Amino acid sequence: MSKFLTAASSAPLNRRGFLAATGALTLATSLSACGGSGGSGGGASAKAVSQADIDKAMQTPTELTFWTWVPDIAKEVALFEKKYPAIKVKVVNAGQGTPQYTKLRTALKAGSGAPDMVQIEYQAIPTFTITNSLLDLRPHGAAALKNTFVDWTWGQVSGTNGEVWAIPQDTGPMGMLYRQDIFDEHGIAVPATWDEFAAAARKLHKADPDVYLTNLAANQVAAWHGLLWQAGAKPYVTSGKSDITISVDDAVSQKLGTYWGGLAKEGVIGVEPDFTDSWYAALNKGKYATWITAAWGPVFLSGSAKATAGKWRAAPLPQWDASKPSSGNWGGSTTAVIRSTKNAIAAAQFAQFLNSDPASAKMFATEQFFFPATKALLTDASFVGDAPAFYGGQKVNQIFADISSTVSSSFQWPPFLDQAATDWTETVGKSLADGADTARALGTWQSRLTTYAKKQGFTVHS
Amino acid sequence: MMTATTTASPKGRRRDGPSRPGRGGASRRRSAGPLFVAPFMVLFLLLFLAPLGYAAYLSLFQERLIGGTAFVGLDNYTQALTDPQFLHGVGRVALFFVIQVPLMLLLALLFALALDSGLLRLARVIRLGIFVPYAVPSVVASLMWGYLYGPDFGPFAQIARKVSLPVPDFLSDGWMLGSLANIVTWEFVGYNMIILYAALRTIPTELYEAAAMDGAGAWRIAWSIKIPALRPALLLTLLFSVIGSFQLFNEPKLLMNIAPDVISSSYTANLYAYTLAFTGQQVNYAATVSFLLGLVIVIASYAVLLTANRRRTP
Numbered sequence: 001m002s003k004f005l006t007a008a009s010s011a012p013l014n015r016r017g018f019l020a021a022t023g024a025l026t027l028a029t030s031l032s033a034c035g036g037s038g039g040s041g042g043g044a045s046a047k048a049v050s051q052a053d054i055d056k057a058m059q060t061p062t063e064l065t066f067w068t069w070v071p072d073i074a075k076e077v078a079l080f081e082k083k084y085p086a087i088k089v090k091v092v093n094a095g096q097g098t099p100q101y102t103k104l105r106t107a108l109k110a111g112s113g114a115p116d117m118v119q120i121e122y123q124a125i126p127t128f129t130i131t132n133s134l135l136d137l138r139p140h141g142a143a144a145l146k147n148t149f150v151d152w153t154w155g156q157v158s159g160t161n162g163e164v165w166a167i168p169q170d171t172g173p174m175g176m177l178y179r180q181d182i183f184d185e186h187g188i189a190v191p192a193t194w195d196e197f198a199a200a201a202r203k204l205h206k207a208d209p210d211v212y213l214t215n216l217a218a219n220q221v222a223a224w225h226g227l228l229w230q231a232g233a234k235p236y237v238t239s240g241k242s243d244i245t246i247s248v249d250d251a252v253s254q255k256l257g258t259y260w261g262g263l264a265k266e267g268v269i270g271v272e273p274d275f276t277d278s279w280y281a282a283l284n285k286g287k288y289a290t291w292i293t294a295a296w297g298p299v300f301l302s303g304s305a306k307a308t309a310g311k312w313r314a315a316p317l318p319q320w321d322a323s324k325p326s327s328g329n330w331g332g333s334t335t336a337v338i339r340s341t342k343n344a345i346a347a348a349q350f351a352q353f354l355n356s357d358p359a360s361a362k363m364f365a366t367e368q369f370f371f372p373a374t375k376a377l378l379t380d381a382s383f384v385g386d387a388p389a390f391y392g393g394q395k396v397n398q399i400f401a402d403i404s405s406t407v408s409s410s411f412q413w414p415p416f417l418d419q420a421a422t423d424w425t426e427t428v429g430k431s432l433a434d435g436a437d438t439a440r441a442l443g444t445w446q447s448r449l450t451t452y453a454k455k456q457g458f459t460v461h462s
Numbered sequence: 463m464m465t466a467t468t469t470a471s472p473k474g475r476r477r478d479g480p481s482r483p484g485r486g487g488a489s490r491r492r493s494a495g496p497l498f499v500a501p502f503m504v505l506f507l508l509l510f511l512a513p514l515g516y517a518a519y520l521s522l523f524q525e526r527l528i529g530g531t532a533f534v535g536l537d538n539y540t541q542a543l544t545d546p547q548f549l550h551g552v553g554r555v556a557l558f559f560v561i562q563v564p565l566m567l568l569l570a571l572l573f574a575l576a577l578d579s580g581l582l583r584l585a586r587v588i589r590l591g592i593f594v595p596y597a598v599p600s601v602v603a604s605l606m607w608g609y610l611y612g613p614d615f616g617p618f619a620q621i622a623r624k625v626s627l628p629v630p631d632f633l634s635d636g637w638m639l640g641s642l643a644n645i646v647t648w649e650f651v652g653y654n655m656i657i658l659y660a661a662l663r664t665i666p667t668e669l670y671e672a673a674a675m676d677g678a679g680a681w682r683i684a685w686s687i688k689i690p691a692l693r694p695a696l697l698l699t700l701l702f703s704v705i706g707s708f709q710l711f712n713e714p715k716l717l718m719n720i721a722p723d724v725i726s727s728s729y730t731a732n733l734y735a736y737t738l739a740f741t742g743q744q745v746n747y748a749a750t751v752s753f754l755l756g757l758v759i760v761i762a763s764y765a766v767l768l769t770a771n772r773r774r775t776p
Contacts (some may be wrong), residue, residue, distance in 0.1 A: 102740050130527055150771030277608075277718045281615040282772040415527065416541035418741040422727050433723035452742065 030209040043065070048139050048346055057193050063088045066348055067104065068119035068335075069096035075367055076360045080353050087346050097121065098418065101128075108340070110135050117342040117351055121333045122156040123225070124415045126238065130415035133290035135337040140348035143298060148356050153373045154449075157334055160238065165336060167355045170370035172189035172294030172331035173404040174226045174317055177301060180392065181311045182211065182289040190315050197318040198263060198366035204289060205268040214290040215270035215282070216260055218433040221424040222330050223274075223292065224256075227330025229411045231256055231320055236414040244414065244453060249446035254439055255320075261438025263430060264351040271432045280304055292317065293402040294330035295371035297313075308390060314396045316403050327403045328411070332373065371400060416456065423448045473498045500736050514756075527743065538750035548751055550678070551731035552708075552758055554639070559707035559762075562643035567699055569647065570654035571692070577655075578662040589659070592680035593652035600649060604716035607645045633721040645713050650706070654699045661695035662688060697770050699761055711736070731755045 027229035052308045066077070066089050078348035092115065094100045100125055107113040108131070120128065128134050142164040146154050153168040153364040178190065188209050217223060225393055228235055233252040237245040247253070263269045270288060272279055282288055283305045291297060297312060305312075337344065354360055356374065364370040365383055377383050384398040414420050423445055431441035445462070453460045513523045521538050525531040542667050571590055577585050595603065611632035613619050619629045654717040665688065673683050718725040718733075727741065728734035732755065739748035 105740075105743070219719075272614075273720055273722055278612045278614050278616075278720065285615075287614070295635050416743070418743075422741050424724050430723040448735065455526070456743075457526035 001430075033267065044342065048141070054140075054345055054349065057088050057343070058084045058349060060346075061086045061088075061342050063090060064117060064341075064343060064345050064350060065090045065092060065115040065334075066117045066119075066350070067092050067094045067115040068102060069093055069100065070119065070364075072367060074355075076354055076363050079357065079360050079363070080350055083348075084346075085355070086352070089350065092212055097124075101148075101418075102130075103301070104352045105131075106337075107409055108338070111340075114338050114340055116343055116347040117335055117337050119169075119333055120166055121331065121334045122168075122329070123222070124416050125157065125336070126413045126415040127295055127417050129159060130241070132326075133339055134165045135339045135341065135344060135348065136165065137160070137167070137337065137351065138164050140345065140352070142167065142348070142352060145352060145356050149373050150375055150378065150404055150407075152404075152407045153332070154330070155409035156411075159278065160240070162241050167335035168332070168373035169355045169372045170296070170332045170364060170368075171360075171404065172296050172329050172371060173400055174230065174292065174294050174328050174330050175400055175403050175408050176290050176292050176315050176317055177296070177297055177309050177312050178290040178315060179286065179308070180313045182286060188289075190313075191318045194259060194318045194320055198259070201263055202266070203214075207309065211286065212268065212270045212288055213368070214292055215279070215288045216264065216292070216432060217274035217279070218271045219273040219425055219431040221429070225295070226330035227255065227256055227260075227292075228329035229408065230317055230326050231328075232326065232408065234255075234410070234412070236412050236420075238412060241378050241460045242457065243461065246414070246446060246449050246453060247462055248420075248449065249442040253442050257428070257438040257442045259435075261317060261441075264436040264438070265430045267435070284308060287421040288458050295404070296369075298388070298391065298396045298400075299369040302388065310392055312391050313394055314391060315376075316399070316406075325406045326408060327406045329407050332371070353420070371397075371404075385397055406452045414453075419452050420449055423452070436439040465588050470638050474503070475715050483677055513649065513655055517749040520746050521753050523746050525744075525746055534746075538747050540752070542750050545751075547728035547734055548731060549726050551734045555708050555710050555730050555732075556641060556712060556762075558639060559704065561639075562646060563700070563703040563707060565649055565762070566647045567654060567696065567703065570651050570658055570699065571689075571696070572653045574658035574662055574692075575688060577659055578688070579680060580599070581680075589655075592655055596650065596653040598649070600645075600712040601716060603645055603649055604713045607648075608717055608720050611641055615759070632723060633717070633755075635724050638717070638721065638724050642710070642717065646710070647707075650703075654703075658692055658695050658697055661692050665691050693770075697767070700766055700770075704762050705759055707760065708732075708755065714776075732760075 022187075057074070064087060070092060074091055077091055081087065081089060085312045094103050100119070104114060104118060107115075125134070136159070143162075145167065149168045150171065157164060157166045159165055182204075183190065184189075184205055187202060190198075191200050197213070203212045204304075206210055211298055219336055225235070228248075231252045233250065233256075235246070235248045235250075235253065237247075260269075264271050264383045268342075270282070283291065283301070284307045286308065291301065298312075301312065302309070316325060317326055335354055337351055338349040355364075358376065361372060361374050362380075362383075365372050365377055370385065372378055378401040384401050385395060386397050387393045387395050427441045427445040427448065428438060428457075430436070431438040438449060450460050450462065522533060522535060523531050524534045524538065576582055577589055582588055598606075610616050610618060613629060613631055613633060616632075618632070620631045631637060669687050670683055673687055678686065709732050710730045714725050714729045714733055715736070718727075718729075725733075727737040731751065735748045735751040735755065738744045739749060
């Protein structure tokens with residue numbers, strides 16, 4: 001969901017809500033300070049919380065604060081409050097993605113004002129575990145949920161020592177949306193491999209110089225990471241707390257760099273930034289014949305390119321090796337509990353209920369049109385059987401559900417993702433935009449990240 | 463700030479004559495003084511000196527993701543002074559200042575003179591029209607201009623294509639600084655114009671009459687009376703512009719979304735400080751960079767004041 005709601009929820013931090021949240025938290029703090037409430041979990045001991053403690057905490061009147069940018073999430077929250085009437089959850093929209101993380105980091109640093117639970121994307125989890133900001137949910141029974149969720153999502157929320165840092169909420173396995181009408185007009189078959197894709201790109205642009213087969217946004221590191229993921233790259237491998245292997249310039253990366261950099265240099269694909277006015281207009285006006293996107297893409301596109309209804313279809317990503325289909329993930333998020341919470345038990349129960357309770361999880365798929373993270377929903381006929389008219393009646397969810405099972409589970413994120421993203425845009429992204437040497441830019445990215453990581457005290461291997 | 467003294471009326475009259483020996487009058491005045499200054503002092507202390515001191519304190523440390531915080535003395539400063547990203551950022555805003563500010567102030571001056579001349583029809587409408595962009599938040603302005611600059615579906619590009627002219631690439635490396643200058647000019651011409659216009663209105667009209675009697679035309683009056691009288695106001699606008707230019711942030715930050723490959727995260731010094739703090743989590747180094755940027759602004763403002771004053775008293 002990382003980019004999914006950019007347009008929908010661009011509302012900045014509601015200041016009143018923020019202040020109220022801060023106030024509420026202070027109040028909760030002082031209450032628990034005098035009452036010595038049973039909810040104060042005391043933090044990270046891996047000792048399991050007993051059922052009696054959980055029962056007691058869930059019956060103690062408590063107010064929890066939840067930072068999330070999901071629109072209308074109050075409906076799901078209401079399910080939780082109905083089950084546990086003693087607990088009230090205050091929902092605060094503190095911005096989507098990076099702006100929210102920035103606020104969260106500031107609040108954590110300030111020592112007050114942080115929420116109890118927070119919406120967090122998979123790729124941002126290590127950025128917060130490195131600062132010890134998230135609560136390990138194992139003592140709260142989270143490990144039991146392992147088989148509820150798609151395997152690779154569980155890998156994403158698990159720590160190196162088996163900690164459970166968050167509960168998956170939605171996902172973004174990557175696929176390809178394409179314009180059936182443009183493909184038909186130019187006699188292009190849906191490319192099954194990246195070689196076929198490159199040939200189609202050249203053919204299409206030659207036939208119609210105003211149309212490109214696709215746009216690889218030069219600002220979208222998330223797509224690049226997803227493509228790396230598909231190709232089996234392991235750009236960041238952490239072991240222990242301070243050891244990291246950075247290899248964003250290895251053979252797999254070089255293969256991607258040569259491929260995409262070559263197409264960009266030839267000028268047969270677009271490289272304009274995505275989620276901008278110009279990009280929306282381009283999708284509406286048929287400048288791009290495909291959009292390489294994630295499972296949240298279909299719903300997003302049907303909302304923002306209404307002029308092209310009925311013309312789009314979905315397919316898996318083209319493959320490097322057609323005999324071993326694989327995909328990467330782009331976006332999707334989770335619910336994590338902030339370590340400083342005074343109500344660890346209730347907060348942990350909330351995170352688990354919100355995303356694993358069948359009714360709540362289903363609501364995310366039907367109300368917010370999230371692409372599910374639970375195995376049950378990915379085989380639920382009412383979900384995968386949906387055949388939207390925007391895609392000519394194609395069962396788009398089924399296609400992405402199938403893709404989801406091909407996502408590798410061993411991809412890891414660095415504990416300084418924001419820096420990696422900025423450096424990518426200024427090296428690799430820039431080379432794509434300028435038609436410069438992308439393979440070389442990968443080397444620059446590698447050295448910039450290495451320098452940064454060393455300066456931050458990491459032991460860097462490569 | 464520093465301008466307060468220079469722009470205050472030079473012939474400030476003394477209201478209070480020699481202090482009357484009334485009962486307790488002098489002492490009451492003495493005790494009331496600090497009371498009046500107190501609100502300013504409190505705010506100044508809380509909102510200016512305290513953060514400044516805190517930033518200076520922060521800039522002496524280095525906090526790392528692994529290994530915690532360490533006192534590093536002036537290491538951050540020596541690093542910043544040789545940091546090409548910081549130096550380029552400062553250089554870029556300096557260039558921006560040198561080109562954009564004279565243009566903007568000249569335009570503001572022309573508008574102010576034209577309005578003051580009384581020869582314009584619909585003067586009020588025009589005055590408001592020029593001022594309105596200032597009322598538009600710079601965020602909105604940047605978004606709007608970002609759309610107008612668009613190379614595909616922006617109106618300029620579409621017009622160019624209609625008449626088969628090359629499409630201007632406002633968002634390219636070569637044009638970007640000019641495009642930013644255009645936005646900033648659009649935003650602040652009206653603001654500066656109002657300051658200059660207000661100053662023009664305070665010039666006694668007898669001066670014009672006397673000049674007219676001596677046979678001066680409108681141009682001569684503008685050149686020999688109005689512009690010299692505008693000096694303090696011009697200096698004020700110039701100082702505001704120094705500060706504004708060197709702190710350039712909103713416009714590049716927003717255009718970054720549509721031209722991420724042209725505007726880097728260290729495009730301006732202020733943007734660089736922001737990136738360091740919020741992307742790289744290098745709060746200490748960000749404090750150093752901000753502190754140095756503040757120093758640059760103080761020096762630049764002082765240089766402007768100094769040259770202006772020297773010119774005034776030959």
